[in-house]
Amino acid sequence: MNSEQTDRERRAARYAALADPARLHIVDLLASADLSPQELLARLGMTSNLLSHHLKVLEKAGIVVRTRSEGDRRRTYVTLLSEPDGAEPHGSPLTASRIVFVCTANSARSQLAEHLWRTRSDVPVASAGTVPATAVAPGAAAVAADHGMDLSGATPKLLSDIHHDGDVLISVCDSAHELLTHTDLHWSIPDPVAAGTPDAFEQTYQHLTRRIDGLLPHLAA
Numbered sequence: 001m002n003s004e005q006t007d008r009e010r011r012a013a014r015y016a017a018l019a020d021p022a023r024l025h026i027v028d029l030l031a032s033a034d035l036s037p038q039e040l041l042a043r044l045g046m047t048s049n050l051l052s053h054h055l056k057v058l059e060k061a062g063i064v065v066r067t068r069s070e071g072d073r074r075r076t077y078v079t080l081l082s083e084p085d086g087a088e089p090h091g092s093p094l095t096a097s098r099i100v101f102v103c104t105a106n107s108a109r110s111q112l113a114e115h116l117w118r119t120r121s122d123v124p125v126a127s128a129g130t131v132p133a134t135a136v137a138p139g140a141a142a143v144a145a146d147h148g149m150d151l152s153g154a155t156p157k158l159l160s161d162i163h164h165d166g167d168v169l170i171s172v173c174d175s176a177h178e179l180l181t182h183t184d185l186h187w188s189i190p191d192p193v194a195a196g197t198p199d200a201f202e203q204t205y206q207h208l209t210r211r212i213d214g215l216l217p218h219l220a221a
Contacts, residue, residue, distance in 0.1 A: 096123055129158065
C-alpha cells in the first residue's frame with residue numbers, strides 16, 4: 001500500500017467519523033476548550049455509553065485524545081488534536097473586556113499565555129494563580145526570550161487580588177480548573193515546570209500559541 005493511498009484512507013476515516021451529527025457536536029464543543037467526559041455529558045444530554053462510543057470513534061480517527069488530569073487523577077480531559085474542516089466553536093462569540101489566564105503557581109503557563117496574548121490582541125489581559133509561586137520559572141522566562149518576549153518584570157499574583165467582574169477566565173492548568181467554581185474555558189496543558197526541560201517549555205509555548213490563535217477569530221468585535 002503506497003503512502004498516497006494510506007493518506008486517502010486516513011482522510012476518509014476522519015470524514016466518516018465527522019459524518020455523525022452527535023460527533024460533529026462534540027468536535028464543536030472542543031473547538032475552544034478541553035472538556036471532561038462529565039462536562040460533555042452535561043452539554044450533550046446523551047447516555048455515558050453513547051458518549052463513550054462516539055469518543056472511541058473520534059479517537060480512532062485521530063481527531064481527539066483523552067489525557068489524565070494532572071490534578072484529580074481520576075478525571076480525564078478530551079482534547080481536539082487538530083480542528084477538522086467544518087468545526088465551529090459552540091455558542092455565541094466570546095465577549096471579553098479582559099482575559100485572565102489562570103494556573104496554580106502563575107509561574108509558567110499562565111504567564112506565557114498572558115504575554116503571548118499581548119503580541120496578538122488589543123483585548124486587555126492578565127494572569128494569576130490560585131497558589132502563586134515566589135517567582136516566574138526560569139524556563140518560562142528563557143522560552144519567552146527565545147520568542148522575543150520579556151518576562152523579567154513579571155511576578156506571580158493571586159487570582160482573588162486581581163479578578164474583576166466581567167473577566168473571562170481561561171484556566172491553563174487542570175488543578176486550577178478543578179479548584180475554581182467557574183472558568184469560562186479550560187485548556188489542559190501539561191506543567192512544564194515538572195519536566196524542567198527546555199523542550200517542555202517550548203512545547204508549552206507552541207501549545208499556547210495554537211490555542212490562542214484558534215480562539216482569537218471567535219472573539220466578538
